Amino acid sequence: MLLALAMGTAANAGMAASAQEGAAPVPEASRYTFFVGFGPGGVPDLAARLIAEKIQARHQIPAVVVNKPGVGGMLAAQDVLDATPDGSTLLSVTPAHATAPAVYRNLRYDTLKDFAPVTLIGDGPAVVIVPAASTVVDMADLVRRAKAEPGRLTYSSAGVGGSTHFAAELLRQKAGIEVLHVPYKGVAQAMTEVVAGRVDFTVAPYVAAVKLVQAGKVRALAVAGKQHMPEMPDVPTVPESGVPGYEWSFWYGLLVSAKTPPEAVARLNREVVAILHEPDIQTRLGEMGVAIAASSPEAFQALLTEEVAKFKAIATAANIQPN
Structure with a gap:
């Protein structure tokens, strides 16, 4: 599933070093908000909190996590799209973000077109x-x-x-x-x-x-x-x-609105990838069974595209009817 990310991950090793040595910080804002479409305690929540804490400590800018569970994460996703698209509002996602097109008939947004990937965080x-x-x-x-x-x-x-x-x-x-x-x-x-x-x-x-x-x-x-x-x-x-061909991982990543300026997305990518390469973050996520898989935005987009197609095929074969 994550083969497409290998090149992006390798490329970002250099980005991580650059960011740690003083690359441009995240876009200027008075506050950063990470929306999570699930309750507290899970990986998408805890990963967002770890990253938010680092951003706040680095730049002395408030960075908060808002849990808004419901409808497979769609409520949180809509809040991100409704916010000012300046790179200060992020969405913490799981595969549920990619299952939505196969499950919901009248999505208010396009899963692949209305969001810009920042980076994959990891998978377990x-x-x-x-x-x-x-x-x-x-x-x-x-x-x-x-x-x-x-x-x-x-x-x-x-x-x-x-x-x-x-x-x-x-x-x-x-x-x-x-x-x-x-x-x-x-x-x-x-x-x-x-x-x-x-x-x-x-x-x-x-x-x-x-x-x-x-x-x-x-x-x-x-x-x-x-x-x-x-x-x-x-x-x-x-x-x-005895079940050949079966593999499944739960991946985790960050998105912003697709209207976010590309330079803001690039800066966020450098910042978050650098954070993910910090030893204490790797340890904390590793304790949750999450292997760091920091990626380029392009590699994460490729994964999302692949996942959406896969989930639609599973839904068709299983006769999972859209709501």
Whole structure:
């Protein structure tokens, strides 16, 4: 998924060094606002707060984070578009930003044309988890049971049309199984249902699952990335577990209005990429299972374009109807 970003990331290593040595700061403003379309505590919120704290400390300019959850992040996105497009108002996004065109029939904005990418922040793998008391042995066993009794097994998601829903639907398609979707309002609720044993499995962001796995409240069947995770060294990848071709990551990035002057976007990119390369930021995000993947705006735009097309294809195959 992130191959297109490799060149942008490498190119920005030089930008990071330049910014750290005194490159032009973010555009002058009296205040910087980071809108997050989700509640406090998740990666898009915490990453925005880390970056905002750095900008405030560097330039003695107030930088605040505003959480405005609802409608898959669309409310926050609209607030960014309604603000003055001078580079002082940013949107912290996840794959939910790219699922919106496949889920909502009457979007008030164009996901790809109305926003200008600043940079990708990073990404973290998904993890397929089951209740601690589940009798499912491994990923192959889950697939076997689902094929034996189509439609009996259930999975939770953070809501219809969200990235966790699409992650599970792609798994269903790749594995050739039929399972019942049980949507909830947010990742926390979806995870609670797995802990309580009221659903059979979910495909969760690594950051949401790792502590529950370590505490023995859920079991991890497989990691939906290309490699094993240090905290779960014995947990195989999904392809190793018998579902070839399945990979999923939850990425995080920053956007501004497409009306923002290009020079303001460029300065923001240099500033944020430099921040992301600071050791304490890498450590903090790494603790959340997020690998830094700072990119050029062009590389992030390429990823968004690819993701929008992918999610539309998943929605069509899964018969996810736009609202």
